[in-house]
Amino acid sequence: MGMVDYLQVNNLQKLYYVNNSKIKAVDDVTFNVKAGEVFGLLGPNGAGKTSIIKCICGLLDYDGGDIIVNGYSMKNKRRKGLRHISAVLEGNRNIYWRMTVKENLEFFSGINGISSSKVKERINYLINQFQLQQQKDTVVNKLSRGMKQKVAIAISLIANKDIILLDEPTLGLDVSMSHEMRSILRGIAKDENKTILLSTHDMNVVEATCDRLIIINKGKIIAKDTVDNLKSLFNKEIYKVTLMEGPKNQLKERLKKVAQLLNYQKQAENTSLLLQLDNGNQLIEIFQLFKEEGISLIAIEKVTKNLEGIFIDLLKEEQHEILL
Ligand SMILES: Nc1ncnc2c1ncn2[C@@H]1O[C@H](COP(=O)(O)OP(=O)(O)OP(=O)(O)O)[C@@H](O)[C@H]1O
Ligand SMILES: [Mg+2]
Structure with a gap:
C-alpha cells in the first residue's frame, strides 16, 4: 500500500x-x-x-x-x-461480557467473514500480541479494566x-x-x-x-x-543561569547578541536568567561575557x-x- x-x-x-x-x-x-x-x-x-x-x-x-x-x-x-473502519469508543460496546476472551474474538471474526483457517491464526496472533494468553478462557466480565480495554482493542483488530x-x-x-x-x-x-x-x-x-x-x-x-x-522545534537548548547580582543593562544587551533572553528575574538573593541557545557552543561565549563583566555565577542548569x-x-x- x-x-x-x-x-x-x-x-x-x-x-x-x-x-x-x-x-x-x-x-x-x-x-x-x-x-x-x-x-x-x-x-x-x-x-x-x-x-x-x-x-x-x-x-x-x-x-x-x-x-x-x-x-x-x-x-x-x-x-x-x-x-x-473499526472503532473502540468509551464503554467498549463491542464486547460480550459473558463470553470469554477467545469466544469474543471468534464471534467477531465470524461475523466479519474471515475464512476459518485464517481465523485461528489471527486469534492466536492477537492473543499473543496483547499478552492475553492467561486470560483467553476467562469471561470478559471478570477481567480488570485494563484487560477489558486490551480485549476491546484486540476485537477491533480481528475484523482486519x-x-x-x-x-x-x-x-x-x-x-x-x-x-x-x-x-x-x-x-x-x-x-x-x-x-x-x-x-x-x-x-x-x-x-x-x-x-x-x-x-x-x-x-x-x-x-x-x-x-x-x-x-525538535522546541528542542532548542535552554539554560537557567543564576547570578550573584543583577545584570547591568550593558550585560543584558551583550547577552542578547549571543542568545535569546527568555526571562529575567531579580530575586532578593540573586538573579536568574533563562537563555535560549542555538547550540551548546554558545555557552562558552556566555561564560566569557560574564567573566568580562565581572559577574559571579551561582548555578547553571539545562532546562529540558x-x-x-x-x-x-x-x-x-x-x-x-x-x-x-
Ligand atoms: N451530546 C452532546 N451534547 C451537547 N454538547 C456536547 C455533546 N457531546 C459533546 N459536547 C460538547 O462538545 C465539546 C467537545 O466534546 P468532546 O466530547 O468531543 O470532547 P473530548 O475532547 O472528547 O473531551 P474529553 O477529553 O473530555 O473526552 C465539549 O464542549 C462538550 O461539552
Ligand atoms: Mg472524549
Whole structure:
C-alpha cells in the first residue's frame, strides 16, 4: 500500500444545540492520515476529540466539511466508508461480557467473514500480541479494566479493517498497562500496516505511539506536525543561569547578541536568567561575557522541555502563532 491519504478530514464542523445555544465542538478541523500511519488527536477535556472520532465512524452527523474514507464521503457513501473502519469508543460496546476472551474474538471474526483457517491464526496472533494468553478462557466480565480495554482493542483488530479509531485507548489504565498498550499499538501499526487514529489527552501516549499529530483545543487545531518536528522545534537548548547580582543593562544587551533572553528575574538573593541557545557552543561565549563583566555565577542548569511542556505552552498561546 502506498502512502496515500487514506482518511481525509476536511474543514469538519460539528455543532451541538443545547437549550437555545450552539456549541461548536469541532470548528474547521482539517487533517489527513496516510495508510499505515499512527495519527494522534491530542487535546484537553472538551477539545472535541470524541466528536471527531464519532463523526468519522458514522455515529454522528456533521454540520460542515467532509470526511473521506478511502475515497468515500461519510456524508453520502457512509456504508462503503464504514467497510474500512473499526472503532473502540468509551464503554467498549463491542464486547460480550459473558463470553470469554477467545469466544469474543471468534464471534467477531465470524461475523466479519474471515475464512476459518485464517481465523485461528489471527486469534492466536492477537492473543499473543496483547499478552492475553492467561486470560483467553476467562469471561470478559471478570477481567480488570485494563484487560477489558486490551480485549476491546484486540476485537477491533480481528475484523482486519484498515483503519482503526481508538478513543482514549489508555484512559484509566495504570502506568505499566498504559506503557504496554503504547507498545502494542505501535507494534501492531507497524507489523500490520494499520492506519490508526487515536485520541488522548496524554502527550506521552502520542510521543510513544504516533507519527504525526494535531493538537486541538476548544474545537480548533492549534498545531499540526510530525511528532519529531514538534519535539525538535522546541528542542532548542535552554539554560537557567543564576547570578550573584543583577545584570547591568550593558550585560543584558551583550547577552542578547549571543542568545535569546527568555526571562529575567531579580530575586532578593540573586538573579536568574533563562537563555535560549542555538547550540551548546554558545555557552562558552556566555561564560566569557560574564567573566568580562565581572559577574559571579551561582548555578547553571539545562532546562529540558518535553512534549508535555510544549503541549501546555501551546494551550496557553492565545494567538495561534505556532500553527504549522
Ligand atoms: N451530546 C452532546 N451534547 C451537547 N454538547 C456536547 C455533546 N457531546 C459533546 N459536547 C460538547 O462538545 C465539546 C467537545 O466534546 P468532546 O466530547 O468531543 O470532547 P473530548 O475532547 O472528547 O473531551 P474529553 O477529553 O473530555 O473526552 C465539549 O464542549 C462538550 O461539552
Ligand atoms: Mg472524549
